[in-house]
Amino acid sequence: MPSTYQIQHRSQLLNALWFYQDRNGYIPDHAVADLARQLNVSRVEIEGVISFYHFFLRKPGGKHQIYLNNSILTKFAGFSKIREAFETATGARLGQVDPTGTFGFFETACIGLSDQEPAALIDLHPFVKLTPQKVHQIVQNLKAGLSVEAICDQPVTNIQYFPPDGRTVFFRPYQEGVALRRALVIGPEAVLEELKKAKLLGMGGAFFPVHLKWQSCREQNSIEKYIVCNADEGEPGTFKDRVLMQTMPGLLLEGMLLAAFVTGAQKGYIYLRAEYRYLCKRLMQEIASFRKAGFLGRRILGLQGFDFDIEIQLGAGAYVCGEETALLQSMEGQRGEPRPKLHFPTERGLHQQPTVVNNVESFTAASRILELGTDHFTRNGTATAPGNKLLSVAGDCDAPGIYEIEWGMPLGELLERCGARDTLAVQLGGPSGELVPTSYSDRRISPDDLRCGGSVMIFNKDRDLLRILRNYNRFFMHESCGICTPCRGGNFILSRQLRRLQQKLADRSDLEQLHDWAAMMRAASRCGLGQTAPNSIIQAIERFPDYFDGITSVDDAQLLRQFNLEDATAAYDQITKKQR
Known part of the structure; x- marks a missing residue:
């Protein structure tokens, strides 16, 4: 193995850092100096990139x-x-x-x-x-x-449920190339029309119509365009994209090929989170198989001008890189900080060129729509959200795993299917999503009602709500990129308020302050992380009032009676006694 990494472009920086991390178990000083010299930037700039990512170490981290x-x-x-x-x-x-x-x-x-x-x-x-x-x-x-x-273990897929009577979209036999060949027959405009009729929404949580994103990129007057798969599945409790990449990576690649065919892009990337690095081999094997079959490379399936290939870009541990502009920054060798929303990625994305960014499930669903036809997709779900959705179900239930539901399934039906009993609360869409009580059992999981990007965490009545909320808050504090004060400072202030609640030193005014700080974060944070970080806290206060009545005081006098001067000065007294 060579001792140094020859870097040609800033976008190779993450790969270079992984080279040194793998070789040494950390990134040594000489590597930082060498990369700074090759890129003609300061060492501080390289240090800034390294420090942003969780899995890059600057001192030996063990064999x-x-x-x-x-x-x-x-x-x-x-x-x-x-x-x-x-x-x-x-x-x-x-x-x-x-x-x-x-x-x-x-x-x-x-x-x-x-x-x-x-x-x-x-x-x-x-x-x-x-x-x-x-x-x-x-x-x-x-x-x-x-x-x-x-x-090491081979994680099981745990596919627990999919619709009967042939109504499954995802978990059915897959034959590579069927969707792509149909697309080449009907043409790019017809592909867009199929996705439009299917009303396919992005499956990452924002639920933006897929056909509009692809059409926007298609309309850009640029020779250089990109297709990027966001496989940085970092929302706590989510693992559906992992299962899709484990079981049917070809569906993902074919979905990216469809996007390339529609938009005219010639280069694609799978931005794979570092935590899924063990899936690289499987994905690379599938990419090689597609190249051998003529589905990737030049003149795909003999069509002049249809050139497209796919590479894997490994992330390095940063939740915020699930945000599409932060992901693009990371791919360019920068800190994964979200960009100001001046342009859509379909206008100025990777390297400031038109770029489609969709997640694994979205590309996979697009493949199935072209393969099976719009009618198969739209016979499931609701009028406004047809089709099926993959949910990652975990926590206090008998059958955790993957559930392919039809949009519109009542929450209570899902809880019954997974064997959840004595449930206190359900977290939909991760800590940034919806925290709901079981009184919501008749509500339907759909973009129009209970929105869920994929994570379903179930908590029974033995669990403490405040412990859950403090765990969420620590997660957001750690994962905030820190570039904007509302998120960086807001999450810290939320942590102080939650601590007061835990210590039983809070009254109703503290709950009002939590509402005020949450409103500020939602209005002023730069990206979705800060805007949604307070969601579960505020929902818990509003939807579990009895719990918070039990841990807050009614008046300040009661709080003063709880204050113990001896306990408060115990550490000081112990130190001063030792010094006498």
């Missing part, structure tokens, strides 16, 4: 780097016991490297394995359904010299 998922589902599934087991087995405290330099032990946000918790990544390979005994066996095997690849 084997362990990342334990710290999402709320893992916390409830036994995080503390697994943490203790790793610390005992490796000799490394959380956030540190053991004295021998063999193991680095860290925590990370949701890794897309919520249906198989507790879970961890070791050298970015998955280990699921961890127990203390399993942890000790894993570490023993690594100490004995076994490779991580040899002992």
Whole structure:
């Protein structure tokens, strides 16, 4: 392996940083200096990019780097016991490297394995359904010299439900090339018309019509255009895109090919989150198969002028890169900070050229519509949102996994199908989505009612709401890019208010302040992260009033009676006594 990475363009920076991270277990000083010299930028600028991403380390992180998922589902599934087991087995405290330099032990946000918790990544390979005994066996095997690849788990797909009577869209036999060949016969305008008739919405949570995005890119007068698949599935509790890439990556590639055929793009990228690095091999094999079959490359299926190829761009651990403009910044070798909304990506996207950005499920659904026909798609769902939706269901239920539902399924039916009992609350669409009580059971999951981009986390009545909300808040504080004050400062202030609630030092005015700060964040934050970070907190206050009545005081006098001067000064007294 060469000792240095020859970088030709700033957009190769993430690949270069991964080269040094893989080679050394961290990014050494000489690598920073070399990359700065090659790109003719300051070392500080390279440092700024490195520090933005969770999986890039600037000091040795151990021969084997362990990342334990710290999402709320893992916390409830036994995080503390697994943490203790790793610390005992490796000799490394959380956030540190053991004295021998063999193991680095860290925590990370949701890794897309919520249906198989507790879970961890070791050298970015998955280990699921961890127990203390399993942890000790894993570490023993690594100490004995076994490779991580040899002992890691293969995450199961857990496809629990899809509509009967042939109404499934996603989980049916797939034959590569059928959708593409039909597209070449009917032409790009007809492809757009098919997607329009199907009313296909983007499946990432914004629900923007797919045909409008593709049409906008098609209409741009530019020779250089791009198709980007957002496979940075980072919303806590979501794993549907992982399952699609595991089971039917060809559907994804074919969807990207359809977008290229419609828009005239010649280059495509799959921006794959680092937590899914173990899927690279499967995706690369499918890309190679498509090239061999004549579906990728020059003159695809013999059509003059239809040239298109796909590469994988590996991310490095940043939730905010799920936002499409932050993702594009990351692909250009920058910090993944969302761009000001001056232009749509279809106008000025990657390298300031027209770019279509859709997620895995959206491209996959487009493939199925062209393959099966609009009528098959629209016979399911509702009048305004036809078709099916993939949901990642996890938490307190008997059958966690993937559920392909028809848009419009009542929430209560989903809870019954997954075996949820004694439910307190359901989180739809991740921490930035909808937190609802079981009184919403008759409400329907659809873009017009209960919106859900894919994550369904179920909490029973043994769970504490405030613990859930504080976990969400810590997640947003950590994942905020920090570029705008409303998000950076707002999330911190929310954390202080939540802490007051936990300490039972809050009254009703504190709840009013939470509402005020949430309104400010929604109005002034630069991107969706800050705008939606307070959602679950405010929804909890509004939808679970009895809970908050029980943890807030009515008046200040009651709070003063709860104050204990001796407890408040205990640490000070202990220190001063030692100094006397």
